[in-house]
Amino acid sequence: MELIFLGTSSGSPTKSRNVSGLALRKSGARPWILVDCGEGTQHRLLHTPLSLSRLQTICITHVHGDHCYGLPGLLASAAMAGRRAPLTIIGPAALQGWLEATQEATHLTLGYPLHFIDVAALAGRQDWVVAEGFNITVLPLSHRVPSFGYEFVETGQPCKLDVDRLKADNIEPGPLWGRLQRGERVTLADGRVIDGRDYLLALWAPRKVIICGDNDNPALIAERAGSVDVLVHEATFTQAIANKLGTGPQHSSAMSIAQCAAEASVPNLILTHFSPRYKDGGAGLTIKDIEQEAGHYYGGILFLARDLDVFHLDRSGGLSRR
Amino acid sequence: MELIFLGTSSGSPTKSRNVSGLALRKSGARPWILVDCGEGTQHRLLHTPLSLSRLQTICITHVHGDHCYGLPGLLASAAMAGRRAPLTIIGPAALQGWLEATQEATHLTLGYPLHFIDVAALAGRQDWVVAEGFNITVLPLSHRVPSFGYEFVETGQPCKLDVDRLKADNIEPGPLWGRLQRGERVTLADGRVIDGRDYLLALWAPRKVIICGDNDNPALIAERAGSVDVLVHEATFTQAIANKLGTGPQHSSAMSIAQCAAEASVPNLILTHFSPRYKDGGAGLTIKDIEQEAGHYYGGILFLARDLDVFHLDRSGGLSRR
Incomplete structure (x- = not known):
């Protein structure tokens, strides 16, 4: 399995990091799934082998713009590239109305059907959505607006x-x-x-990945996280900055998610969605600060995602950055 | 005066060209004007000296997504950067409702007032909008949806x-x-x-620039174009491709806009909004094909815009690419 990060910044893009977007597929397979679609996601895709014609499902974690403002342009470009196959979007119901309003206001005609599934109706239930190669279930999270995580369980192993x-x-x-x-x-x-x-x-046990939206309460995923191969979660700030900002933003710190991942014995943890105040290097706050804080509380395999990182999850659950 | 191209591709972005966006300012001045705001415009701005806090007016030429899908993210990032000053948007009325629907669906709160002006109410009239350093008037164009050009006349010369x-x-x-x-x-x-x-x-005559949206009938701007220093216009295809595609797309060819600019004695012509089928080099169709066709019909100063090009218009009307 492969995870391809299309954006790792929270709120606004930086020169090196776009806002949220993450692709998931069986290694080398053409069908793929997109989790979140911040503005500029289609631009990042131009630098990957992923094709808009083989995108099968889009999962949106919550309505904030840095997780969904890339949807109209991506859907339009898929249409311009000649897509005819139906496309499933799982996300907050408000986005269905917004996409319809967008199509009407901007005279956008898609040449393919959109199949919209309200994520809130799936959350916390046993129901799953069947995608090619994966079953998708939903976990409710805690944020300023309803926010969700998606669990992907591999299907179709030989x-x-x-x-x-x-x-x-x-x-x-x-x-x-x-x-x-x-x-x-x-x-x-x-x-x-x-x-x-x-x-x-099956030649190997089904691999499981949980990809979370914004969330200030990692305990909500602790139970499910105990059985996954990879957990992808936000770590917007270090705890010091989180303390300074107070509870308003409702994000996780590196410490809070690292502690949860350690307690749940998550084998592989990928952190993302970093505040633009953390630079990639130089003076001042850097991503290294988040990494060091997380590493202090979590002893498993830890990665801090960068844009266009490709992670490979092998059949025995080993994760490596390509 | 400076023109900074933020996107020069039509319809969809390519690896080297974003969709439409163009900044205008007095050379070195902090206030600036944005014409069109395709998805990823805010990303391009990170590579310019332009600040979202000093953006004073946004002019949208028409409702197609490659000219406006960057608006929500740009407005949101301006708010996150602490903007408090009012912002004027001139554009098709449908976009005002769309922005309101976007704010509601995605819980987007801007910390500054938006002042929306319906471009159709200005088109073809003597009214102008006063911006810092420029008076803005509107020209109706011809496209699949109502489309407009903006004329910027310099004010405030010493x-x-x-x-x-x-x-x-x-x-x-x-x-x-x-x-x-x-x-x-x-x-x-x-x-x-x-x-x-x-x-x-005034120490020098007011400089005039016309920046057009999509338009299949350059004759509509011939009269006004005769008095400008710079005309920025789409040249989506060469005439051969335009003939092949028929009248459906309602775009200008290099030939049609070059002929018009020659007849109107436009001194400086900048072409943009190129179909992604034209590559920057290599085999097959290239931007050079558009340039050669335009140069065949137009003998003035001709440029084919590239992303992040900065054009300087001096006080005597001379245009150079920096």
């Missing part, structure tokens, strides 16, 4: 036959095994009818 | 006393002349009351 179970059920090796491996229903010589799908084992 | 006229009116040199030069009303020894403003001559 399978092998469960030889032990075949032997235990007295199904002898032979041409039949080939049909069972293809998932077919088969009638045995003794009259039993068996389903190949009952004898298949 | 003045000198009209000595010939002072002498002709028997006003002798003395301390009085200093007061007249400051534009004061003065009572002469002989009882006459005169107004200094009647005896002031």
Whole structure:
């Protein structure tokens, strides 16, 4: 699996960091999913192998502009590039009306259907949205406006036959095994009818990634985070700046999310959505300050995302930055 | 005067060209005017000396997304940067409702007032909008949706006393002349009351620039273009591609705008808004094709704009690319 960061700044873009956008796909696969779509997301995509014609689902975490103002332009460019396939958007219901108002005011005609799903109706329920290669579920978060996290659970891994179970059920090796491996229903010589799908084992456990929107209460994801391979979460400030700003912004500090990730035994943590006051280097506040604070509380594999970073999650759950 | 191009691509951005945006200011002055605001305009501004706190007026030529989808993010970033001064937007009335819908859907609170002026109410009339350093008037154009050009006429040039006229009116040199030069009303020894403003001559003639939105009928601006120093106009295609696409897109070709500029004796012509099918170099269609076609029909000073180009218009109307 691959995570491609399209924007890692909070609120406003900087020279080196765009506002929020994150692509997810099976490594090298053409279909992909976009989480958040700040202004300029389509510009960043020009520097990736991702194609607007193969974008299958957009998940928006909340209504703030730095997470959604890139939607109209991205949808328009997909149309201009000739897209005809339907596109699913999961997001706050208010954005559906806003997109309709945008299309009307700016005479924007898309040549493909939009299928809008209200994220609030999914939040905290067992329902999932089926995308190509992933099942998507939703976690409610805490922010100045309703905000959500998305959990992506891998589907469609290749399978092998469960030889032990075949032997235990007295199904002898032979041409039949080939049909069972293809998932077919088969009638045995003794009259039993068996389903190949009952004898298949996925080659690896489904990988799980949680990508969160803005959130000042990491405890809300602690339970689910315990079973994921990767958690992507905001760390807008260090705790010192968070204390100075008070509770108004409703963001997480590096300390608060790092403590939560440590307690939940998250194996891989990627932090993003940094306040523009943190520079990439030089004097004053830097991203390094956020990294050092997080590293103080969290001992797992930690990354601070940069724009156009590509992270590869291997089949055994190992995460590396390419 | 300076023109700073923030985007020179039509429809969608490319790796090297953003969608439409163009800044205008007195050379080195802090207040500035923005004409069109495609998605990513605020990102381009990060690479210029222009400050969102000193943006005084935004002029939008028409409602198509590549000319206005950058507005919400730019307005939001100005607010986050602490802007308190009112901001004037001149544009199609539909955009006022769209901005209101955007603010409501995305919980966007600006800390400064927006003053919206319907461009259609100004078009083709003698009315002008007063900005710092410029008077702005509007020209109706022809496109798939109502589209407009903006004429900027310089104001506020420094003045000198009209000595010939002072002498002709028997006003002798003395301390009085200093007061007249400051534009004061003065009572002469002989009882006459005169107004200094009647005896002031601007150091140079007001410079004029016309910046047009999308337009398939350059003849509409021929009359006004005859008196400008600089005309900025779209040249989306060469004529060969325009012929191939038919009249649907309602854009100008390099040939059609170059012919018009030649007939109107426009001294300086800057072309922009190039279809992404024209690359900056290499094989296939290139910007050079548009330049060569325009140069064939127009013998004045011709430039094909690139993103972040800065053009300087000197006091005598000479245009140079910095």
